[in-house]
Amino acid sequence: MGESVHTVTTMPTARRPGCPFDPPAELLDARRHGPISRYTHPGGKPGWLITGYDLVRSILADPRFSSRKELMNVVDFELPPAPPGEFLLMDDPQHRRYRKPLMGRFTVRRMRLLTERIEQITADCLDAMAETGPPADLVTAFAKPIPTIVICEILGVPYEDRGSFQEQIDTFMGGETSDEELIAAYTATQEYLAELVAAKRAKPTDDVLSELTDTDLTDEELKGISLILLAAGFDTTANMLSLGTFALLRHPEQLAALRADPALTDGAVEELLRYLSVAKTFMRTALEDVEVGGQTIEAGTTVVLSYNTANRDPERFSDPHVLDLRRQSDGHLAFSHGIHQCLGQQLARVEMRVAFRALVDRFPTLRLAVPAEEVGLRPETADIYGVKSLPVTWDEERS
Amino acid sequence: MTTAFLRVDRELCIGAGMCALTAPEVFDQDPEDGRVLLLHAEPPTARRTAARMAAGACPSGAITLHETESDSSSS
Numbered sequence: 001m002g003e004s005v006h007t008v009t010t011m012p013t014a015r016r017p018g019c020p021f022d023p024p025a026e027l028l029d030a031r032r033h034g035p036i037s038r039y040t041h042p043g044g045k046p047g048w049l050i051t052g053y054d055l056v057r058s059i060l061a062d063p064r065f066s067s068r069k070e071l072m073n074v075v076d077f078e079l080p081p082a083p084p085g086e087f088l089l090m091d092d093p094q095h096r097r098y099r100k101p102l103m104g105r106f107t108v109r110r111m112r113l114l115t116e117r118i119e120q121i122t123a124d125c126l127d128a129m130a131e132t133g134p135p136a137d138l139v140t141a142f143a144k145p146i147p148t149i150v151i152c153e154i155l156g157v158p159y160e161d162r163g164s165f166q167e168q169i170d171t172f173m174g175g176e177t178s179d180e181e182l183i184a185a186y187t188a189t190q191e192y193l194a195e196l197v198a199a200k201r202a203k204p205t206d207d208v209l210s211e212l213t214d215t216d217l218t219d220e221e222l223k224g225i226s227l228i229l230l231a232a233g234f235d236t237t238a239n240m241l242s243l244g245t246f247a248l249l250r251h252p253e254q255l256a257a258l259r260a261d262p263a264l265t266d267g268a269v270e271e272l273l274r275y276l277s278v279a280k281t282f283m284r285t286a287l288e289d290v291e292v293g294g295q296t297i298e299a300g301t302t303v304v305l306s307y308n309t310a311n312r313d314p315e316r317f318s319d320p321h322v323l324d325l326r327r328q329s330d331g332h333l334a335f336s337h338g339i340h341q342c343l344g345q346q347l348a349r350v351e352m353r354v355a356f357r358a359l360v361d362r363f364p365t366l367r368l369a370v371p372a373e374e375v376g377l378r379p380e381t382a383d384i385y386g387v388k389s390l391p392v393t394w395d396e397e398r399s
Numbered sequence: 400m401t402t403a404f405l406r407v408d409r410e411l412c413i414g415a416g417m418c419a420l421t422a423p424e425v426f427d428q429d430p431e432d433g434r435v436l437l438l439h440a441e442p443p444t445a446r447r448t449a450a451r452m453a454a455g456a457c458p459s460g461a462i463t464l465h466e467t468e469s470d471s472s473s474s
Contacts, residue, residue: 103433106414108428330421338459339413
C-alpha cells in the first residue's frame with residue numbers, strides 16, 4: 001500500500017519525569033503509529049520493534065522465531081551460544097530438555113503449599129522492619145529478602161551464603177555497573193554455583209538442585225540452570241514488590257481498596273504485573289521470512305518485543321494507563337507467552353499475593369518518606385525495571 | 400445447545416500452570432512432571448467459560464476446545 005512505517009532509531013533510555021510507571025514516551029508513540037516499527041539495533045543492524053499486544057503475543061507463540069543467543073543479529077560480531085543450562089536463550093529441543101525436569105517443581109499446587117512458609121518469611125521481614133523503623137528502605141527490608149530467601153530455600157542455597165549471593169546478582173542485574181564489575185560478579189556467581197552443585201552431588205539435601213543431580217544433566221548444565229533460576233527467581237519478584245508498593249502508594253484510592261478487601265489481592269497482583277511489566281523487552285530472530293503486521297521480517301533479522309507497551313495496548317486493555325486493581329488483567333504478557341513463558345510464575349504469584357497482603361495489613365499508615373520524584377529508579381538499560389531504594393515511613397502503633 | 404470437548408497435547412505442554420490456575424475444576428498438573436491433566440474432557444456448561452479461557456491462556460497451544468452444535472445438522 002506504500003504507507004510509511006514508523007521508525008525508531010534508538011531504544012529510549014529514559015522515562016518521562018514524573019511518570020516512573022509508564023513506558024518511555026518514544027515507545028508509546030511508536031505504538032500509536034502502529035504495532036510494528038522499523039528499528040536499528042545498537043550495533044547498527046536493522047531490525048524491528050514490536051509494540052502491539054497481538055503481534056507480540058503471536059511472535060512469542062511462533063516457532064519461526066528463535067530465542068537462540070547466537071542467532072541474535074544485533075551487533076556486528078557473532079554472539080556465542082548460551083552456556084549449558086541457560087535455556088532461556090535456546091529453542092526446542094534443547095530448551096525442553098532443561099525445562100522438563102523442572103516443570104513438576106513449580107506447579108500451581110506445589111507453589112500453593114509454600115504459602116504458609118512464605119507468610120512466615122514475610123512476617124519475619126515485617127517484624128524486623130517494625131523493630132528498626134520507621135523509616136525503612138522497603139527494598140532491603142521487604143522486597144529483596146522475601147524472594148531471595150524463598151528461591152534459595154527451593155533451590156538449596158545454604159542460609160549463610162545468601163547475603164553475598166544477593167550482592168552478586170544485584171551487581172549484574174542493576175544495569176549500572178562497569179564491565180569489569182559485571183564480569184567479576186558473574187564469575188564469582190559461577191564459581192559459587194559450581195561449588196554448590198558439587199556439594200549437592202556429594203551430599204544431596206531436600207531441594208530442587210539436589211533432585212536435579214539425579215538426572216542426566218552435567219554439573220556444567222546444573223550450574224547454568226541454577227543461575228537462571230536464582231537470577232529470574234528473585235530480581236523480577238523483588239522489583240515487582242518494590243515498584244508495586246511504590247505504585248500503590250502513588251494511587252492511594254487503589255491501595256485503600258486493596259487494604260479494605262482481601263478478595264482483591266489476586267486480581268491486584270495480576271494488574272500490577274500488567275501495569276508495571278518489569279521485564280520490559282525480549283528479542284527473537286526470524287528463522288525464515290515471516291509476514292508480520294503487513295511487513296516482511298526477513299530471515300535472520302532480530303525483532304525487539306516490547307512487553308510494557310503490549311501490556312498498555314489500548315486495543316487489548318481499556319484505559320491501559322490506568323492502574324485499576326478491579327479490572328480483568330488476564331492475558332497480560334508480564335510472564336511472556338509461548339514455550340518460554342515464565343517457569344516460576346506460580347511461585348511469583350504466591351509470593352506477591354502473600355507479601356502485598358501482609359504489607360498493607362501490617363502497616364496501615366505506610367507512606368513514602370521522601371517526595372516521589374526523589375525515589376531512585378533503575379535505568380532503562382537494566383533488564384528488569386524497578387526502584388533502587390524505596391524510603392517509607394509509618395505511624396508507630398500505640399498498643 | 401452446544402456440546403464441548405477438550406483435548407490436551409502433553410507433548411506440547413510446558414507446565415506453566417495457566418490452565419490449573421484459570422480452570423482448576425477442569426485441569427490439574429501432574430505432580431511428578433508438571434504437565435497438564437485433563438479432569439473433565441467434556442466440561443459442563445457452568446465450567447465452559449473457564450475452560451475456554453484456559454485454552455486461550457495456554458502459552459504453548461497444548462489445549463484445544465471443540466464446541467459443536469449438538470442437535471442440528473449444521474454441516
